[in-house]
Amino acid sequence: MNILIKSATIIDSSSEFHNTTQDLLIENGTITQIGNNLNNPRNYKELRLENLHVSQGWFDSSVCFGEPGYEERETIENGLKAAAKSGFTTVAMNANTNPVIDTNADVAFVNSKAAKNAVNLLPIGALTKTSSGTDLAELYDMSNAGAVAFYDYKKPITNPNLMKIALQYASSFRGLVCSFPQENKISGKGVVNEHITSTKLGLKGNPALAEELQVTRDLFLLEYTGGKLHIPTISTAKSVELIREAKKKKLDVSCSVAIHNLYFTDDVLADFNTNYKVLPPLRTKEDTDALVAGLKDGTIDIVTSDHNPIDIEFKKIEFDHADYGSIGLESAFGALQNIFTTKKTIDLLTKGKSRFGVENTSINIGNKADISLFNPETKYTFTRENIQSRSKNAIFEGVTLKGKVYGIISNNKVIIN
Numbered sequence: 253m254n255i256l257i258k259s260a261t262i263i264d265s266s267s268e269f270h271n272t273t274q275d276l277l278i279e280n281g282t283i284t285q286i287g288n289n290l291n292n293p294r295n296y297k298e299l300r301l302e303n304l305h306v307s308q309g310w311f312d313s314s315v316c317f318g319e320p321g322y323e324e325r326e327t328i329e330n331g332l333k334a335a336a337k338s339g340f341t342t343v344a345m346n347a348n349t350n351p352v353i354d355t356n357a358d359v360a361f362v363n364s365k366a367a368k369n370a371v372n373l374l375p376i377g378a379l380t381k382t383s384s385g386t387d388l389a390e391l392y393d394m395s396n397a398g399a400v401a402f403y404d405y406k407k408p409i410t411n412p413n414l415m416k417i418a419l420q421y422a423s424s425f426r427g428l429v430c431s432f433p434q435e436n437k438i439s440g441k442g443v444v445n446e447h448i449t450s451t452k453l454g455l456k457g458n459p460a461l462a463e464e465l466q467v468t469r470d471l472f473l474l475e476y477t478g479g480k481l482h483i484p485t486i487s488t489a490k491s492v493e494l495i496r497e498a499k500k501k502k503l504d505v506s507c508s509v510a511i512h513n514l515y516f517t518d519d520v521l522a523d524f525n526t527n528y529k530v531l532p533p534l535r536t537k538e539d540t541d542a543l544v545a546g547l548k549d550g551t552i553d554i555v556t557s558d559h560n561p562i563d564i565e566f567k568k569i570e571f572d573h574a575d576y577g578s579i580g581l582e583s584a585f586g587a588l589q590n591i592f593t594t595k596k597t598i599d600l601l602t603k604g605k606s607r608f609g610v611e612n613t614s615i616n617i618g619n620k621a622d623i624s625l626f627n628p629e630t631k632y633t634f635t636r637e638n639i640q641s642r643s644k645n646a647i648f649e650g651v652t653l654k655g656k657v658y659g660i661i662s663n664n665k666v667i668i669n
């Protein structure tokens with residue numbers, strides 16, 4: 253793949269060309285020249301786009317694709333296409349498939365399906381066999397096959413001794429253990445945040461306490477074991493405080509937040525729209541403010557779309573019975589731009605790779621091209637026409653977003669919308 257990108261503003265603090273507008277010559281997938289008004293003697297394809305900006309390739313630490321087993325929701329092929337057109341060059345795929353990804357053969361299957369794609373897919377193996385929470389899965393074997401972390405997606409480990417053993421065992425090969433922050437006996441049958449809104453709507457509440465108890469437990473276990481822990485998709489102000497204190501103790505802990513938990517509060521639930529039924533639930537303004545502050549001061553390490561395609565028949569039903577989850581790859585950039593500056597948005601979208609064993613590749617001469625392309629200024633209303641995924645359960649449908657994604661250049665391939 254050879255291409256000459258014309259007049260692109262580079263947003264990459266690790267590049268010597270940061271905050272400058274340059275031409276980029278990419279030959280055989282490698283950046284060979286960066287400069288003003290580069291010549292094109294070999295007549296390569298030229299890429300000229302309005303207000304073009306480029307950055308290091310974006311990373312999403314939590315996406316779900318249906319394959320294997322739920323291909324009607326999403327396939328790996330189409331999911332990676334959606335990721336590419338949403339600006340992501342690397343995504344970590346959860347194990348909530350059928351069968352669950354809990355052996356080295358399952359990891360190998362996912363890797364084979366994603367091979368030779370523009371987007372890098374990082375498989376996350378299940379932490380326990382069939383994600384049932386009873387026995388540890390084949391963590392070491394899956395790690396050797398390419399699994400970058402271990403997580404029973406949205407399923408808390410109820411047995412603290414099992415979590416203790418998981419942290420101890422995985423630490424022998426520096427494996428990353430993920431623990432969903434919810435205490436099921438406290439959350440009970442709650443479907444929304446336990447607050448004024450849940451009372452008004454007559455919906456069972458899932459209190460912030462359910463998350464905070466589990467975070468506290470896992471941090472105590474981490475301190476005891478000395479392992480390596482990632483807490484995905486926190487949602488409360490107290491969780492931010494707890495993790496901030498743990499980091500002051502130098503514990504090896506990281507955490508993420510779903511973009512929709514930064515943007516929406518439980519006030520949007522008034523019309524019982526099941527697109528707003530997510531886990532953890534949408535919380536209060538106090539929580540969203542604390543989450544944003546946690547990102548700004550570095551307490552929260554990663555933002556994620558928490559992309560989770562769900563069939564229409566599991567969403568267009570009574571709120572109590574609808575499945576949790578929203579797609580989010582397509583809206584991630586524009587939603588973050590409504591909250592943060594472009595510089596901070598790009599910083600958040602490119603952070604977290606190293607936690608999952610991936611190197612950041614700066615935009616400098618001689619490096620492989622792993623680049624996201626975008627216009628940070630375009631505003632538009634997010635509609636179904638903007639959805640690339642097979643499933644259409646989009647929490648941001650109807651929201652005005654800021655910033656248009658043009659595509660990516662990665663793995664010696666160009667994907668442009």
